[in-house]
Amino acid sequence: MNAKELRQYFPILHQEVNGHSLVYLDNGATSQKPIQVIEAMEKYYKEYNSNVHRGVHTLGSKATDGYEGAREKVRAFINAREAAEIVFTRGTTTAINTVAYGYARATLKPGDEIVTTIAEHHANFIPWQQAAKVTGATFKFIPLTEEGTVTLDAVRETITPQTKIVAIRHISNVLGDTVPVKEIAKIAHENGAILVVDGAQGAPHMRIDVQELDCDFYTFSSHKMCGPTGIGVLYGKRELLEKTEPVEFGGEMIDYVDLYDSTWKEVPWKFEGGTPIIAGAIGLGAAIDFLQEIGMDEIERHEKKLIAYALEQMLEMEGITIYGPKQDRSSLITFNLAQVHPHDLATVLDSHGIAIRAGHHCAQPLMRWLNVSATARASFYVYNTEEEVDVFLAGLKKTKEYFGNVFS
Structure with missing residues (x-):
């Protein structure tokens, strides 16, 4: 099924914005x-709305089957060894924070190292920054x-026997590069x-096999892969999840309570306190x-074709x-137009029905490294077409002409 055929399943795409057919390029x-x-x-919600696990009535059983069935689908999707290695969270941010609070803060000590890069999303940067401050660990950058x-030579030069945690994105939400996760895991x-691994931009766009990658934790969000907001996934190897302390207490995660x-x-x-995100799962x-x-391979192929x-x-x-x-990018293009602020560019494109992102993309250290305050970003997904790319490019040219006249 090609992109044009897939679009029939997305009601929101069949509308006009500011008098133009919507071109949605904010999938990142x-x-x-x-x-x-x-x-x-x-x-x-209509047929079997109920809480899960504890209810023995019919609706409760159906809800539990739906919730735990979703966990098994996630397991198969990323090829985890067992469903017990799949934790439902509120999203990638919560998943990473769970590891940073429940594992890192419990195991790190002064002299240990946390290694990451300045190109990370804030969600994969601040939790480690704060964990280093609390534990006395050293915060290092590849x-x-x-x-x-990221090159493997740079990784080898940065990671030492004192390194206890390496935290890195699978695909950058700004640069669009794919990181060699399997090789970094080995090092x-x-x-x-x-x-x-921050897989927020990885899991929606390529086939993920956590056993092949041999990463210890992998995180991603539902809403970036055609699913609802408010739910995400923390994958962890069982032995590491068992060493990780819960960060929320009460409800579903309880076994026995004494005074x-x-x-x-x-x-x-043990990580899913309270009523879980049932409908989201x-x-x-x-x-x-x-x-x-x-097919994830087909999705990746389609997106790379659009990017190229x-x-x-x-x-x-x-x-x-x-x-x-400039080559071998995944799913997004980040750019600036000379003499035009990204917010102005996005506003003009929106007047033509084209939705892109503008700002620092939750990556302020990277913006400073790039020597810019903000950038524009067009991000693509399985339902985008070459015709939409043409509309986007025409919109860029019109924006150039408009601001060219303003500044001339």
Whole structure:
């Protein structure tokens, strides 16, 4: 099924914005939802809305089956060894914070090292920054190439036997580069460290096999992969999840409560305090079904084709600066137009029905490294077409002409 055929399943795409057909190129922030996901969540609320695990009545059993069935779908989607290694969270940010608070703060000491890069999303930067401050660990950064990419030589030079945690993105939400996670995991493990991967921009766009990658933790969000907002996934190797302390207490995660002490359920439930995100998990499960039917390899192929098509023409346009590698990018293009603030650019494009992102993209250290305050970002997904790329490029040219006249 090609992109044009897929669009029939996305009601939101069939509308006009400011008198123009919507061209949605802000998928890096959040993707749109197919009718299959919307209907799966609606069916839960209409037909078997109930809490999970503890209820023995019929609706409770159906809800539990839906919730735990979604966990199994996630397990298969990333090829985890067992469903117990899949923890539902509020999103990538919560998942990373769970590791930073529940594992890092409990195990790190002065002299230990946390290694990351300045190109990380704040969600994969601040938790480690704060964990280092609290524990006395050293916060270190892998040097970047001129394009902002990570080389294995730089990784080897930065990671030492004192390194305990390496935290890195799978795909940059600004630069669009894909990090060699499998090779970095090997280097980390040779030095006795664990690897935590921010997969927010990875899981929606490529096939993920956590056993093949051999990462220790992998995190991602539902809403960037056709699923609902408010739910995400923390994958962790069982032995590490068992060493990780819960960060929320009460409700579903409880085993036994005494006056002065309590015990927790086994993984993964010890991390899912309170009433869990039931409808969200069911929606995520439906999104995974949808993506699996298309095929993750096909999604990656389609997006790379769109990126190459757009890049080729943008590189020929005078006055455009593109950040990150000029080849082998994934899912997004970050750029600036000379003499035009990214917010102004995004506003003009919006007047033509084109939705892009503008700002620092939750990556302020990277913005300073790039010597800019903000950038524009066009991010693509499985339902975008070459015709939409043409509309986007035409919009860029119109914006150039408009501001060219203003500044002339």
